[in-house]
Amino acid sequence: MMKRMAGLIFVLLMVFVSACGNNGGNNTSNETTGNNTAASGNNAAATTDNAAATNDAAAETETVAPADPFGKYPELVEFTTIRPTMNNPKFPEGESYEDNVFNKFMEEKLNVKPKFVWMAPQDGDAYKKKLDLSIGGNDIPDVFQIVGKNITEVQATVKRLVEADMIEDLTSAYDKYASPAIKEAFASADNRGLDLYKIDGKLYGMPGQSALEGMNFVWVRDDWRKKLNLPEPKTLEDVEAIAKAFKDSDPAGKGTTVPLAMQMQTETDGLFGPGFIFDQFDAYPRLFYKDASGSVVYGGIQPQIKDSLKVIADLYKNGEIEKDFALKDTGQLQELLASGRAGIVGQAWWGVWYPLFMTLQNVPDADWKPYAIPAKNGKLNMGATNTSNTVLVVKKGFKYPELPIKWLNVYNANRDTEWWVKTSQDKYKDANEKATIWSGISIMRTDDIVNQAKDIVAAVNGEKDPATLPFKNNDAFTNIKKFIDELQSQPQAASKNLLQWQNTRSWYDAMGSAAKLESNVVYSAFDGTTPTMEKKLTALNELQMKAYHKIIMGKADADQEFDQFVSDWKAQGGDDILKEINEALSK
Structure with missing residues (x-):
């Protein structure tokens, strides 16, 4: 506005000076003067309009500098x-x-x-x-x-x-x-x-x-698999076949082999649980999530859970899962894995860092390898809580x-x-508090770890320039490259080259294989508590575990037991919890 007003005043002053000059320099008649004055007035109006238009255009083309996401403030x-x-x-x-x-x-x-x-x-x-x-x-x-x-x-x-x-x-x-x-x-x-x-x-x-990293992998004693000349597993049926072969051949000796190590004491799919089996059926036993209608449901009572339990029941019936699996705690599972008697276990991508490396301490020839098994839909299913x-x-x-x-x-x-x-x-090597920055809140792509693995694998395979990898991935690349190119064919390659083996199995084999599959992530719709949850959820979880154990151990008909459990879960507080969750989310 100020620029436009200044332009207008400038034009009017020029008109005034011009008019004074004309009157003083010409001794003309009133008619002529009037015509000239009229002409001057028209010119002034035209000039004023042009000036205004020019300033309007300037105002329109004058752009505000875009906000700088990394801009430094001029003063502290x-x-x-x-x-x-x-x-x-x-x-x-x-x-x-x-x-x-x-x-x-x-x-x-x-x-x-x-x-x-x-x-x-x-x-x-x-x-x-x-x-x-x-x-x-x-x-x-x-x-x-x-x-x-x-x-x-x-x-x-x-x-x-x-x-x-x-x-x-x-x-x-x-x-x-x-x-x-x-x-x-x-x-x-x-x-x-x-x-x-x-x-x-x-x-x-x-x-x-944070990035999603909760995929369930099937970890197999690959030294046993190779010794028995078994193909690498690509389906759940392949995993079942390997478990049967381990049972029949007893590679640990003296009847001590545990084909599939599994913990399911108080959690349906915990650290060493059968999560990879539930994933196959798009089943999430402890997740409250939204169904196709948009309503929140409880994963533990959905029909596909029953299908998962029947598979686990078959493994139990065939002697491929320990009879006391329901009594084992985390410490006992770790002891089993360390002993070298287990052949298959469900674990996260980082399982080779802890606790699977302990097997090598007692069995130097051992080698664990992870496999990402796609579900019937061809995807890598996983349940996830919200990431913030x-x-x-x-x-x-x-x-x-x-x-x-x-x-x-x-x-x-x-x-x-x-x-x-x-x-x-x-x-900060010796500090117990390394996060001294005022706010070190990470904002990561949910597929960040998968993408890192994809780039590392590409670099190892010669499909990507290693120099383009971020600094944090340099060690992983170096260790994996050395293991694959030089070490893996040597005797006791894993136990003698632990760091190289761990990087290879976690980044290259686990997340690298996950990167080749499309993920199907089912997010939790509710991660808080409701009044009925506070009073009854513990009892409902115990009810759930009891029913699951009975089905797996063959102590009850799977269909009848599951249907009865679903009915009891709803009646004993489950329906109230779902109602409270849906009401809370609708506010």
Whole structure:
């Protein structure tokens, strides 16, 4: 507007000067003067319109500089905050929560500095209780982190703050300042992480998000498989055939072989449970998830569970699972695996790091290898809880609502760099608290680990330049390459080259095989508690385990026992829980 007014005044002054010059220099008649004046007036009007149009066009073409997700503030921005801590933290000399190399790095990058109002241990609810008092007293800092036992608890705190009009709507700030990598990370899970902290369509916090890594793999004693000349398993039926072969041939000797080691004492699909079998039937026995209609159901009572249990029952009947599997705890399963008597076990991709390496300590010739077994739908099925249980929020009225977004942009872009990794490994080598940075909330693509494995495998196979791998993957590549090219054909290759073997089996074989399959991820719809859950869920879980055990052990007809269990589960509180969950999610 000021530019347009200045242009108009300039034009009028020029018209005035021109008119004065004409009148003073010409002794003309009134008619002539009138005509000239009229002409001057028309020219002035035309010039004024042109000037206005020119300035309008200039205003339209004048663009505001785009927001910089990594932009450094021109002057130091100090913001008040709080933070959860660990109990009895030990830092490297000269380091603390307040003053450390990572916060200094962030200050250098963004020109921002946290000022801590208070800190409290996260364990034991001390941090949450103190934060609740601060909220109740309307005394919150500029930017702070909300934590909780589960996502529902965190969401409740966010909702409380929103209803009290105490925190900022970050929708616009996120759209403008979140880096492309951050936006891609959330998009990898269809923005589920962000949606958890939206109220009436508005985003009120920046959550963390972790990568999915809960796929269930079938780990096989590959030295036994090769000795018996058995093909690598590609289907569940192949796994059953290998278990039968191990039972019949007894490779451990003296009738001590346990074809399939399995733990199912109190959890349906825990650390050493039959999760890989449930996955085959798209069955998730401890997950509350949404069905095709959008209603929340409990996975443990769905028909496909019964199909899974029948497969496990056959393995039990054939003597391929220990008779006392229902009594074994985690420690006993670890002892079994360490003894070298087990042939197959369900485990995560990192199982070779713990506890499967213990087998090699007693059986130097042993070799465990993981297999990703696609389900009937051709996909790698997996159940998953939501990937975010912490969030950063901003006090209403804080001048820089985009600050935590920019902080997380910078942190997540740098946490895997050589400097960051080496600093954590070297400077913080002997520290029990390595996360001294004010906010080290990771925001990862849910397929991040799978994608890392895909790149590592490609580099090992000569399909990708190893120099393009991120620094954090260099060691894995080097170890895998050496094992595959030089070591794996040697006697006792695994036990004599433990680190190379572990990297190969976890990254190359486990996640590398998972990367070749399409994933079908079924997310939990509810990770909190309801009133009936608090009163009855423990008893319902015991009811579930009792029914599952009876079916597996053949102590009851599978169809009748399962149907009775489903009926009892619903009547003894299950239906009330589902009603409470659906009501909570509809609010």
